[in-house]
Amino acid sequence: MNYQVNIGLEVHVELSTKTKLFCGCSTQFGAPPNTQICPVCLGLPGVLPVINKKAVKFTIITALALNCQISKFCRFSRKNYYYPDLPKNYQISQYEEPLAKNGYLEIILNKRKKRIGIERVHLEEDAGKLVHGTNPEDIKFSFVDYNRCGIPLMEIVSCPDISSPEEAYIYLIELRKILRYLKVSDCNMEEGSLRCDANISLTLPGEKMGTKTELKNMNSFKEIKDGLSAEIERQSHLLNKGEKIIQETRLWDPKKKKTISMRGKEEAQDYRYFPEPDLLPLEISKEWENNLRLSLPELPQQKYRRFIQEYGLPEYDAGVITNSQEIADYFEKCVKYYHHPKIVSNWIMGEILRLLKEENISIEKIKVSPEKMGELLKEIEKGVISRNLAKDILSKMFKTGKSASQIIKEDGSQQLSDEKKLKKLVDEVIKENPEAIESIRKGKKKAVGFLIGEVMKKTKGKANPRLVNNLLKEELEENL
Amino acid sequence: MKKEIDLTQVRYIAHLSRLELSPEEEEKFTEQLAKILSYVNKLREVNTENVPPTFHVLPLKNIFRDDKLNLSLSQEEALSNAPKHKYKQFQVPRIIG
Numbered sequence: 001m002n003y004q005v006n007i008g009l010e011v012h013v014e015l016s017t018k019t020k021l022f023c024g025c026s027t028q029f030g031a032p033p034n035t036q037i038c039p040v041c042l043g044l045p046g047v048l049p050v051i052n053k054k055a056v057k058f059t060i061i062t063a064l065a066l067n068c069q070i071s072k073f074c075r076f077s078r079k080n081y082y083y084p085d086l087p088k089n090y091q092i093s094q095y096e097e098p099l100a101k102n103g104y105l106e107i108i109l110n111k112r113k114k115r116i117g118i119e120r121v122h123l124e125e126d127a128g129k130l131v132h133g134t135n136p137e138d139i140k141f142s143f144v145d146y147n148r149c150g151i152p153l154m155e156i157v158s159c160p161d162i163s164s165p166e167e168a169y170i171y172l173i174e175l176r177k178i179l180r181y182l183k184v185s186d187c188n189m190e191e192g193s194l195r196c197d198a199n200i201s202l203t204l205p206g207e208k209m210g211t212k213t214e215l216k217n218m219n220s221f222k223e224i225k226d227g228l229s230a231e232i233e234r235q236s237h238l239l240n241k242g243e244k245i246i247q248e249t250r251l252w253d254p255k256k257k258k259t260i261s262m263r264g265k266e267e268a269q270d271y272r273y274f275p276e277p278d279l280l281p282l283e284i285s286k287e288w289e290n291n292l293r294l295s296l297p298e299l300p301q302q303k304y305r306r307f308i309q310e311y312g313l314p315e316y317d318a319g320v321i322t323n324s325q326e327i328a329d330y331f332e333k334c335v336k337y338y339h340h341p342k343i344v345s346n347w348i349m350g351e352i353l354r355l356l357k358e359e360n361i362s363i364e365k366i367k368v369s370p371e372k373m374g375e376l377l378k379e380i381e382k383g384v385i386s387r388n389l390a391k392d393i394l395s396k397m398f399k400t401g402k403s404a405s406q407i408i409k410e411d412g413s414q415q416l417s418d419e420k421k422l423k424k425l426v427d428e429v430i431k432e433n434p435e436a437i438e439s440i441r442k443g444k445k446k447a448v449g450f451l452i453g454e455v456m457k458k459t460k461g462k463a464n465p466r467l468v469n470n471l472l473k474e475e476l477e478e479n480l
Numbered sequence: 481m482k483k484e485i486d487l488t489q490v491r492y493i494a495h496l497s498r499l500e501l502s503p504e505e506e507e508k509f510t511e512q513l514a515k516i517l518s519y520v521n522k523l524r525e526v527n528t529e530n531v532p533p534t535f536h537v538l539p540l541k542n543i544f545r546d547d548k549l550n551l552s553l554s555q556e557e558a559l560s561n562a563p564k565h566k567y568k569q570f571q572v573p574r575i576i577g
């Protein structure tokens with residue numbers, strides 16, 4: 001049967017503040033265990049948490065970018081549960097009064113826009129990290145590192161508006177892009193700074209929403225897509241047989257490629273929320289909200305549209321270039337020095353992204369300044385170097401930070417534009433390849449490219465390709 | 481008057497709090513909690529129709545700290561109160577997995 005799929009995503013993002021949400025402990029990832037904790041984040045008796053202003057600011061900024069209403073008044077609650085990842089036996093979170101609610105995120109799906117509702121954005125503290133013993137003598141124990149405990153965690157809850165695993169994937173990509181543009185989180189899934197749980201239910205057209213299950217333990221966007229697909233398949237299989245869906249939490253098992261019930265391991269949830277008496281309420285003034293709204297950077301979709309309009313980039317190029325704000329900035333600066341946006345975008349999407357990936361460095365650390373990039377592209381246009389040679393020069397620029405002209409001078413890689421020399425080589429190539437001449441005579445244009453390649457080989461790629469092309473055409477016309 | 485707290489509720493709360501109570505304790509706490517609740521229930525007699533809910537006893541709001549580093553405890557200090565620790569981590573009974 002054809003079910004309508006309803007997916008809601010709960011995304012947890014660790015905010016990139018220097019210090020924790022309620023104390024001055026560092027949030028740096030990878031420190032030795034239990035070296036970034038203090039009486040406040042350990043919940044020792046008598047301590048008082050005080051909220052980090054930057055974490056509140058980051059949450060409001062995100063909520064504004066997600067078109068949410070900011071609550072004028074909000075407060076924190078204690079979520080009570082007994083699990084050793086929390087030394088206090090409660091997590092400071094938000095319940096009835098989140099910082100923001102009722103927003104949306106627009107995604108583009110098969111060239112069509114769709115709005116995914118954002119139910120709420122709230123702020124809470126992260127929990128510690130539990131490792132289960134593996135050595136034989138440790139098998140009965142778990143070990144806790146509380147460094148992560150108290151790191152500001154922003155929770156972004158979507159409405160169940162997502163109707164396929166692909167849509168969930170696009171939503172997450174778009175959300176992560178926004179969070180990175182806003183510089184509120186590095187969204188690094190390997191380090192756990194972005195985590196995602198999902199709610200899924202299936203509905204027959206015209207009926208009310210079916211029973212939902214909660215899906216956890218997905219550790220990459222790909223796993224989220226796979227986990228959702230597996231869960232949809234499981235649910236529709238059960239419904240087809242006339243069976244009922246049990247409301248429960250399930251875990252994605254990436255090895256078995258299926259979702260597994262947590263039944264028996266999970267208690268009925270009763271968090272007995274109550275207002276956190278140690279924290280004072282927040283009142284977000286219109287003035288603060290407006291100032292933060294004004295401080296928002298150009299967001300990915302606005303930039304995408306502008307790049308299409310202003311630079312005439314194809315949609316694909318605009319998408320790739322605006323994937324990261326830093327790449328987009330680099331592009332814009334290069335265009336200032338070389339006024340052909342499409343050519344600049346080709347070089348960035350091709351060579352620059354490849355080199356960055358190969359050397360595993362970020363664009364902020366690139367040694368090829370936009371000005372030098374512009375100069376390189378001008379040299380190609382002037383015919384001083386061929387495109388292939390330019391690729392070679394660019395990778396040298398990438399490593400050394402030298403300018404194109406400097407490398408050309410040093411390597412003597414100036415393009416061969418001496419007509420007499422080139423004409424001699426063209427004649428040689430024509431003599432050496434009678435079969436190619438024969439097929440050109442029969443109308444096979446491809447062979448021309450082959451002959452150009454042969455001339456380039458003889459000059460080790462230094463020949464000016466346009467000149468070779470012209471010379472070859474002249475010669476062939478005379479000969480044919 | 482609201483229903484007094486019963487044995488089932490006491491057992492449930494004890495379970496949520498991971499407390500193991502003996503049958504005698506269950507009886508004792510049911511009685512004590514019931515007394516506490518009925519005492520607090522006295523507040524219901526007050527007319528609060530025009531009184532806004534108290535969010536906090538202090539008339540303060542928006543108390544922030546700047547995102548500035550403060551000294552954390554040393555690893556030794558941090559672990560010093562733990563009943564058990566190993567690998568510089570707090571050792572607890574195995575939970576899941």
Ligand SMILES: [Zn+2]
Pocket residue numbers: 020023024025036037038039040041042150
């Ligand atoms: Zn701390």
